[in-house]
Amino acid sequence: MREYFIRDGNFTPVVRGVLCVVGIAIGFIGLKYDDSLVVALVGLVIAAIGGFASRAHMLKIKPFDNSYKKARKSYEVKDDEQDKSR
DSSP states (O other): HHHHHTTTTEEEEHHHHHHHHHHHHHHHHHHHHSSHHHHHHHHHHHHHHHHHHHHHHHOOOTTOOOOHHHHHHHOOOOOOHHHOOO
């Protein structure tokens, strides 16, 4: 199920496009018909998420990747090395 929404650490192109279009539509509906700024703000946030995900894909940034766990493990000090440093 995850491969439909997130692939290679970012949203799939379909999800990014849907987020942008739906967010703009909700913002337009909020301003035009309901005259509610809260609904328009929600639409703006949804469109912004889609836009930021598109920019992350363009810059080859993986915001939903778990690579930080590998980096964290590489900085861990083993017990043997910790005893030698004292």
